[in-house]
Amino acid sequence: MSYLFPNYSRKSIELIKGKDNLLFDQNGKEYLDFTSGIGVMNLGYNDAELNQILAEQAAKIWHTPNLYTNQLQEKLAQKLANNQEYVAFFCNSGTEANEAAIKLARKATGKSKIITCINSFHGRTYGAMSATGQESIHQGFEPLVPDFVYVPFNELAPLTQVLDDKTAAVMLELVQGEGGVLPAEQAWVQKVAGLCKEQGILLIIDEIQTGIGRTGSFYAYEQYQIEPDIVTLAKALGNGLPVGAMLGKKALAQAFAPGSHGSTFGGNKLAMQVAENVVTRINTKEFLQQVQQKGTLLLNGLNQIAAQSTQVQDVRGIGLMLGIELSSSELLTEVMTQLEAAGLLTLRAGSKVLRLLPPLTIKEAEIEQALQLFSAVLTKEG
Structure with missing residues (x-):
């Protein structure tokens, strides 16, 4: 039995270690984090400073x-x-x-x-x-x-x-x-x-x-x-x-x-x-400009995927706070499960929106990696 109230719907994975923009579970599996702990870890994990x-x-x-x-x-x-x-x-x-x-x-x-x-x-x-x-x-x-x-x-x-x-x-x-x-x-x-x-x-x-x-x-x-x-x-x-x-x-x-x-x-x-x-x-001009640039890179990539997908109804947001509206809540659950299995953690918002909140320290190469995973999941047939 659990000694906790069941007020959270918890996944079976336990995140036990983090470094920069990556997380690791109890089995050693690595995940690229596009949740930031629900918008919390803007400077990533295990920051030395x-x-x-x-x-x-x-x-x-x-x-x-x-x-x-x-x-x-x-x-x-x-x-x-x-x-x-x-x-x-x-x-x-x-x-x-x-x-x-x-x-x-x-x-x-x-x-x-x-x-x-x-x-x-x-x-x-x-x-x-x-x-x-x-x-x-x-x-x-x-x-x-x-x-x-x-x-x-x-x-x-x-x-x-x-x-x-x-x-x-x-x-x-x-x-x-x-x-x-x-x-x-x-x-x-x-x-x-x-x-x-x-x-x-x-x-x-x-x-x-x-x-x-x-x-x-x-x-x-x-x-x-x-x-x-x-x-x-x-x-x-x-x-x-x-x-x-x-x-x-x-x-x-x-x-x-x-x-x-x-x-x-x-x-x-x-x-x-x-x-x-x-x-x-x-709160520096250089850091915030980088957030804007990375947000644009992610948004443009998601719009390209949306143009090739029958599952995506809308892509929207500002900076590194973006959402992908899908065609149903059931599809959202399926997409999140597939992304998690592929090593990418995401969030839901509302009934059918895939919410993306990566750390602001996310690297452009990691954005490209995530876009490849989004494309593989959102553009496949069936």
């Missing part, structure tokens, strides 16, 4: 409570602000970051209504789950946190119909990850941002999967020429070490006075040291 930084900090002190000054938090917060007027709250995960964002929006505005999108995903704790626009995730957990309203993604009219003087915030992903790797349209995002500004409504951008270089810019919102009031981060921020962050405009800082919110382990010194190195290395 991160290993050293973690070991050095572990030899000093792991944890101090947030009752004391923490210069490591200050240093990382400044880098995450990225020359904008943001202050940071540190936590341990994406869902915690979104919980903080929801609380801040309601506290700062004195209003409760928050508008999110159908098929969005913001987490599984009660506030974040209530913000998530997927009925399948809500089932069995009602009643949800009240005053969340869901509108269609990339559609302006339904949103304008529900904006009112009771609205605290609009909360968006710029690429719906779990919802099917669906990029937001730039014109729509800019109009939403404009409406929020005009009506004094806060704009929350969930960058938990799109942030830290995943889309080819440090934050995805930079590509949309907007300036959110609140930004949430996690996943790749610690390259596998649990850490999340909520950034808010400095004007919102007074809403989180002492005692208003907290986290015992949030901003611990192990996580701060590692995250600071991750941010420093990824």
Whole structure:
């Protein structure tokens, strides 16, 4: 018997070792990783620099409570602000970051209504789950946190119909990850941002999967020429070490006075040291340009395969966050199984989208290797 709750559908393989962009299971089989641990391992596995930084900090002190000054938090917060007027709250995960964002929006505005999108995903704790626009995730957990309203993604009219003087915030992903790797349209995002500004409504951008270089810019919102009031981060921020962050405009800082919110382990010194190195290395012009180039290489290759395949309905995404929409959920399961057998790990999104999130350190030769495997599986007859 297992002593674990069965809330995860687990494969029989156990990944026990990683190096760069490769993983190895308990039988020694090698896999090219196109999952990044679900968008986490942006700098790949067993990175020597991160290993050293973690070991050095572990030899000093792991944890101090947030009752004391923490210069490591200050240093990382400044880098995450990225020359904008943001202050940071540190936590341990994406869902915690979104919980903080929801609380801040309601506290700062004195209003409760928050508008999110159908098929969005913001987490599984009660506030974040209530913000998530997927009925399948809500089932069995009602009643949800009240005053969340869901509108269609990339559609302006339904949103304008529900904006009112009771609205605290609009909360968006710029690429719906779990919802099917669906990029937001730039014109729509800019109009939403404009409406929020005009009506004094806060704009929350969930960058938990799109942030830290995943889309080819440090934050995805930079590509949309907007300036959110609140930004949430996690996943790749610690390259596998649990850490999340909520950034808010400095004007919102007074809403989180002492005692208003907290986290015992949030901003611990192990996580701060590692995250600071991750941010420093990824947020450079050269690194981000390489992500853009590799994303284009992968996207072009996938489009060529799609043109020769009757199984592929669409290829979409930004940077190294790409999705291949297949003709059925059954086909998706079959394709993922075949790719795994061939030594390539992938993810699903929605009911029939093959989601690709390789480490940002993926090599061009490894992209070509993956494209050969995609072609072999997706273009064969029968």
